[in-house]
Amino acid sequence: MFRRLKYPEKPGRKSPLQTFLQGQLPSVCVTEALQPFNTLIDVRTSEEYHQGAIPRSLNHPLFDKLERSLIGSLYRQVGKDAAIQRGTSLIAPQLEHFLGSLRPLQSKLLTIYCARGGMRSKSLTRFLKSEGFRVQQLEGGYKAYRRHVLEFLKGYRPSLIVLHGRTGVGKTLLIRSLPDSLDLEDLAQHRSSIFGAVHLQPRTQKNFEALFHSQISDKPKKQLIFVEGESRKVGRVFIPEAFAEAMKKGKKVLLKASMETRVRRILDEYHPRDEKTLLQIEEILPTLRESLGKSMVEHLRNCLVQEKFEEFIQILLEKYYDPRYEHGMKDYQYDLDLSAEDLEQTQHDLIRFHSLQS
Template structure:
């Protein structure tokens, strides 16, 4: 019989995780890395659910067996393929509540002599774990800066050097502006976004600092979990700055290769905020493939948005990493090395390992 495991044991176990819920349930949110092997299609589950409400549990079970029966051989083959893929390690099965669907698939796997384990409480228990994890206290540090200062590149460079980083924009598949989704995959649901953030944080429990980019409450259509957002509001913020020409270089590098129609549509979405003159100038620049000119029209608006958000954070929690001219000459890798060096010195000072002359 498959072992039922609590969430922590289940997540840390070996083998592949298998979500046996419908494709629609899986798309709404799942344990990151889990594979979808649905017992029912979206329509079949709706049909079984209606039968349960109208005719009772036994009739619903009979209808479910009727729908699953013709697919048993195909399902069995898929289980065998997954098991071979992970070298015979246990298949971690879960459904919504850890009940009949995962139990039925576990029975089939065991009939095939494939080792399995079940998530006690199912995906519903996992979601409770995710929301509770967001309420834990995390050593959050924010990296801020106006549009085009290369915050994402700097975070990536820090991560490559072993610094704990959660890429909120990368997980959301969005850069956080009207133009933020251009050229990126479709965004996850806010529910699955929470799951991805939870998975990232869970891997960083021993980190002395966890760096995030200073964001609004939403990254595109993905909402940052409330518990984490509250901590971000009071976290220390390190603000970086670059000269405007360097920022324009950065923006052209990111957006210059995007579809002009997509850029024009994104510009139209913020036309009221840009104002008629800037909108007209931006659209004309896009039509002429003058990416630098188009980006220049946007900066005033986005700078005002950033400055407004920054005012709410509080001056006492801010410090500047480097002056604009100095940082403008550094690559993301060089800036990351400087930041790591300064943070190490700060920690040594706090521990009394350095003299008080360090500033």
């Protein structure tokens, strides 16, 4: 179809391509697009998609990064028609393959989006409609979605029960097992510590906020939620300001466990016997020289080499993590103290505490 579209020969006359791209298209707002029966198709470049995308969306890029840059330059320097024509010539040779990749989704309702609801999503929506797909365009594209998310997060201040305790006490394990909980570290894909990114792929700020929004937007506004105590920053992403304020005002629970228990839980979490994990940990160690001194860091490295993992973890807890925790939490007042030696019992106690606050 696109191969046969040519430029107009007379000034002021609309090209067949312009005619094809004009006219009404089925479109939806962000709220409608986020309904579970929609299959979201992101036609931006893979780089744009990985930087920030709507959760559950599938990336079917019309152009790669270089092609998008070329089309953008043509738009600015020559004009809209030249940019459209160039885009058409780039996608035409791969149109059948592109269409084939979407055929398995033909029975579904597709919602197409690009950066701002412009030509990329508009042209594909129209083309797929002509091919018999049930399809609609997201009004305003990803930019409209980002505005929607940020506006929601700006006013989201839920009631919270915040779990505190030293590293390894079991906070994350409890958050994962408790109903009505939000796992910030899972959303960020970072454990919020100097070794927090080991064998994880930390998310961008945009993707963190998108997943945050998708998990809490359907929760009742007055629902009491369990969350792990964090600073404003989890790895390289920031917790929304309103939510961070809610954490400060939430009910605070202090969890305690023995050194032996904490070491065992950290060992289970990090699996340091894996070669890739060991390499990542060893690469991070030099950053501790200022805090622990060169000789202590060298001793820690030797512990890794000799597979003295329990000693390695205990030194880090005693010399690095615990002093920082005590300094940061010294002024906190807690609403409840609990032993976390038996996590099943701790979970039961937390659920009972939750019911008393609701």
